Amino acid sequence: MTRSSEMLHVTVQRGTAQDPRKQRFDVPARENQTVLDVVSWIQQEVDPTLSYRFACRVGMCGSCAMMVNGVPRWTCRTHVSRVAESGQLDIAPLRNLPVIKDLATDMDPFFDKWVAAEGRHHPTRGRLEEFDPIKPDDPNRVEANLGIECINCGICYAACDTVAGNPDYLGPAALQRAWTLLNDSRDADRSGILAAVSGKGGCHNCHSMGSCAQYCPNGLNPMRAIAGLKRETVKAALRWKRDA
């Protein structure tokens, strides 16, 4: 249903990182409308050169995150009625990432840091061997469960003021991934993960400000994961000193 007389006043950041500018659009307001609907309407009805990124439209793929009125959000699941301020929307590319064009950011630094945090599975067994059973109520499994629903949208990375101040910092998503692997008995490289998150961009840079947990659209708490990594790295260091 359209509230035909009402229009949303939308500003969109256009251009590249070297030459960013704001462009204004008037978009028809509707009863049920997501921020992604607004961006798509502009692209389809006004300016087909507007660049942005989306895929699933149902909050699963993690590709449509943008800054909406200064806050990082998954735009496909964000209703305009919830975030518009007096009919105004300010839409910009995700913070803390290089802009390619308009609303599309280069996610390479984000995913490079997943790799740097050893955020990949290190197998304990080959494909011909039986796999290690994990009970659902195993404490490590329960802890890992808290972090595995990450959809890699980059919202926590954009929300993090430590990333903004320290570009080497691995960021909440990569560190949370490392934490879920550390709690996985099927992962063979515990010491490798602990070493990867202990470097100069590692988990110890986190100031526990909690923006990651505040803005995660899936309600995850990367700050808790990072606190766990700090605890385990310190324990491992003290053990190493004792063993030496």
Place this chain on the structure above:
Amino acid sequence: MLDLRLYMAQRLSALVMGPLVLGHIAVMIYAIQGGLSTAEILGRTQGSLLWFLFYGTFVVAVSVHAAIGLRVIAHEWLRLRGVALVALTWGIFGALLALGLSAVFAVTLP
């Protein structure tokens, strides 16, 4: 920028500082009750190994803790990095240590 080594140095120095700060405040409150003069205070501290160790340890812990804390702020807010950041860290550590220890020596040396 802040690796495990620096993180632990900052936490451990905080651990050391905690009881020393409480001790310092307690002594201050106790010392002024009867209106101690400078000469009376120096009479108790000069030549005292206990007070030298108490405030000497405090100065070392403060120097480590503050240098690492200011290093983080200088990196995140002033974008300082590399050699400049290392020089600043050691510079703050050295300056606080020199100032603090000169004060400790002044009141505890016999």
